[in-house]
Amino acid sequence: MFRDTVHTLLVEALEEREELFLISLDVLPDNTIKIIIDGDNGVVVEDCIFVSRAIEHNLDREEQDFSLQVLSAGATEPLMNLRQYMKNIGRTLSVKTKENETIEGELTQVNEDNILLEWKAREPKPVGKGKVTVKKQAEIAYDVISKAQVVIKF
Incomplete structure (x- = not known):
């Protein structure tokens, strides 16, 4: 349920910024959210901040405690997409x-x-x-x- 909410928020954020795309989304049992994104023109820090805020500002920490990491696909990472x-x-x-x-x-x-x-x-x-x-x-x-x-x- 929590993962579905995070996924929905992530999809909405990526629809707003079409040059960005998802590489992976992991929600661990301790509610650690790890998102890796890439972009048609690369990814800058502001892109990671945008995605982070789009998710973090729409989740209630009173309901669910979580930690959030938004990362760019590294230059040495294998191609997945x-x-x-x-x-x-x-x-x-x-x-x-x-x-x-x-x-x-x-x-x-x-x-x-x-x-x-x-x-x-x-x-x-x-x-x-x-x-x-x-x-x-x-x-x-x-x-x-x-x-x-x-x-x-x-």
Whole structure:
């Protein structure tokens, strides 16, 4: 019941700020509420404050004691949501499949079913000695991805 109330308030807040979206909502048995959000243009502190106030100001601490944490999805956190993939088009991803294969490449396309990664690799020439650079790509369905992360380059 308490979780449903929190979820309803959260949905209303995110409808008001459509550029923000939910990554996860956890309400623990001790009424600790942990919300992780992301945004199409990233998340700033003011976004977390907005969501926090939208929930906290509409719950009565006299009825239910709770603690509330609103966090942004970190840069090193795995991608969980289609919108996260969409906002990272053009960036390098490291994708681990359920078959334990790791593929790293530029995220070039995203749709409802899969993602497309592209990268360059050095391979032996078909004829003669030496190597040639070839462009490779992999279409990966979401249901075979066990973990996908943005590769941070400095």
